[in-house]
Amino acid sequence: MTGARLSAKTRYMLGMVVDATGAGMYLPLSLLYFHHVTGLPLTQVGTLMTAAAVIGLISNPAAGVLIDRFGAKAVVTGGYLLRAAGFCTYPLVDNGYTMFGVILLVALGDTSFPPAIQSFIAEFVKGNERDKLLAAQRSLRNAGLGVGGLIAGGVLALGSDAFYYVIVFCTAAGYVLAAVCFGSIPIPRTAPGAAAPRVSRKGGYRLVARNRPFLALTLLNVPTAFGYTVLAVGIPAYVTQDLGASTSLVGVLYAVNTVGIALLQIPVTRALVAFRRSRAVALGAGVFAASFVVFATLAAVGEKSVILVGIFAATVLFTAGELLHGATASALCAQAAPEETRGRHLAVYQLSWAVPSALAPAVLTALLTLSPTAMWLVLAVGATVSALGVLRLEPRLPQEAVYPAPRPAKTAPAEPARASHVSPLPGRFPAAGRGPVRSPAVGGSPGREAGGQGVLRRRAGPEGYGEPAGDGAAEGGRVPAAVPEGSGVVRAVGPAVPLGRAPVRISTLPVSRE
Numbered sequence: 482m483t484g485a486r487l488s489a490k491t492r493y494m495l496g497m498v499v500d501a502t503g504a505g506m507y508l509p510l511s512l513l514y515f516h517h518v519t520g521l522p523l524t525q526v527g528t529l530m531t532a533a534a535v536i537g538l539i540s541n542p543a544a545g546v547l548i549d550r551f552g553a554k555a556v557v558t559g560g561y562l563l564r565a566a567g568f569c570t571y572p573l574v575d576n577g578y579t580m581f582g583v584i585l586l587v588a589l590g591d592t593s594f595p596p597a598i599q600s601f602i603a604e605f606v607k608g609n610e611r612d613k614l615l616a617a618q619r620s621l622r623n624a625g626l627g628v629g630g631l632i633a634g635g636v637l638a639l640g641s642d643a644f645y646y647v648i649v650f651c652t653a654a655g656y657v658l659a660a661v662c663f664g665s666i667p668i669p670r671t672a673p674g675a676a677a678p679r680v681s682r683k684g685g686y687r688l689v690a691r692n693r694p695f696l697a698l699t700l701l702n703v704p705t706a707f708g709y710t711v712l713a714v715g716i717p718a719y720v721t722q723d724l725g726a727s728t729s730l731v732g733v734l735y736a737v738n739t740v741g742i743a744l745l746q747i748p749v750t751r752a753l754v755a756f757r758r759s760r761a762v763a764l765g766a767g768v769f770a771a772s773f774v775v776f777a778t779l780a781a782v783g784e785k786s787v788i789l790v791g792i793f794a795a796t797v798l799f800t801a802g803e804l805l806h807g808a809t810a811s812a813l814c815a816q817a818a819p820e821e822t823r824g825r826h827l828a829v830y831q832l833s834w835a836v837p838s839a840l841a842p843a844v845l846t847a848l849l850t851l852s853p854t855a856m857w858l859v860l861a862v863g864a865t866v867s868a869l870g871v872l873r874l875e876p877r878l879p880q881e882a883v884y885p886a887p888r889p890a891k892t893a894p895a896e897p898a899r900a901s902h903v904s905p906l907p908g909r910f911p912a913a914g915r916g917p918v919r920s921p922a923v924g925g926s927p928g929r930e931a932g933g934q935g936v937l938r939r940r941a942g943p944e945g946y947g948e949p950a951g952d953g954a955a956e957g958g959r960v961p962a963a964v965p966e967g968s969g970v971v972r973a974v975g976p977a978v979p980l981g982r983a984p985v986r987i988s989t990l991p992v993s994r995e
Contacts, residue, residue: 548827
């Protein structure tokens with residue numbers, strides 16, 4: 482069992498490294514490639530790529546339905562093969578129309594990947610192991626992207642146009658190999674011999690719409706997701722244009738973030754599994770807000786050395802927020818999604834990342850044009866609202882989502898055995914039907930309540946003495962001498978005596994079950 486699980490994790494990590502390395506080879510060159518092979522201006526190439534990415538968002542809800550119907554592994558492997566097919570057609574591009582077609586094909590695979598991969602992880606790892614795997618994934622992806630970028634740079638330095646096609650085909654081959662790795666991972670059943678979880682065929686996304694806590698978690702992620710985009714959109718423009726720093730500093734800041742995530746994500750996440758996921762997510766958003774405030778204050782600083790130190794300090798804070806928030810937020814939402822509709826739920830959640838990523842270039846550049854300080858303060862307020870909202874939402878989220886490790890079951894203290902139940906009114910007996918028969922004196926078996934008949938409740942005493950209860954109180958406070966057979970109550974033997982003066986001896990005959 483353990484060996485199989487380790488083998489599954491190993492194959493998963495291998496597939497992720499191959500995926501990230503191939504993506505790292507191509508991503509820095511995407512604009513340049515199409516500009517080179519089509520001769521279109523960079524602005525037109527960028528517009529076509531943005532349009533394809535926005536239209537590709539339709540694959541997000543479609544992926545949710547496919548995940549719930551066919552399983553996450555099928556969607557993950559299918560998405561890889563779809564992207565590989567798209568990259569294989571890149572050399573056929575010679576104008577804007579064909580370029581848009583192949584980019585859209587790849588965009589459909591790209592957008593289906595986040596909900597599919599999170600659902601896939603949730604299918605074969607549980608509890609705090611999920612947090613650790615997501616942390617390792619983030620570290621390896623950052624390392625793979627960096628290695629891929631270095632390979633691409635070295636290949637293109639050779640100065641031949643043919644190497645553009647080499648990079649494209651290597652990326653396609655990487656996607657095929659990743660599909661093979663992920664497709665070979667076995668998905669265990671939830672329990673030995675248990676049937677597969679029921680897949681919901683009815684209700685669709687209406688089931689997600691009724692899950693108010695999950696929708697709130699999704700909406701609260703939007704401001705933080707906008708914050709993530711500043712590394713690629715906001716920081717480069719702000720640092721170079723508004724703070725007057727060197728363009729080369731942008732690459733250094735990107736390296737600080739990437740290397741920090743690659744080296745520290747695993748140990749940080751291992752430390753966080755001892756705490757509530759919601760608290761770690763809120764703390765990460767709060768650290769994001771602090772970094773944005775530092776960036777905002779730098780606009781009012783005139784000393785260059787102070788600005789430089791402040792830029793690095795804010796970038797380190799930003800990286801710390803990402804370390805706290807990234808992997809933990811993914812585990813929180815994956816566990817908060819009901820198993821039978823996990824695909825749909827995570828598809829909706831991923832929109833909180835995809836929409837800010839698509840809108841960030843236009844929104845952040847507009848805010849920068851209006852006021853650089855205003856952009857950072859808006860982002861800080863949004864991250865703060867997200868942090869406070871997650872803390873407020875915590876009691877409404879499933880416990881297995883909030884706590885990485887299962888909480889020990891609370892066991893109520895054992896109730897001491899009570900030897901007797903005395904009639905609440907002295908001199909009177911409870912009427913029939915007022916409660917269950919309790920007669921441990923008779924073979925350790927409880928008596929049976931009979932309509933219209935009394936019950937006998939035993940009082941602690943020597944030699945099986947007890948206290949009978951008849952059809953209401955006996956006249957004069959006396960107890961009937963005998964109880965008819967078959968009445969479902971204990972037979973009393975011996976003379977009737979006034980209540981409270983002497984105990985009544987009860988027999989050990991079994992209660993009649995007739």
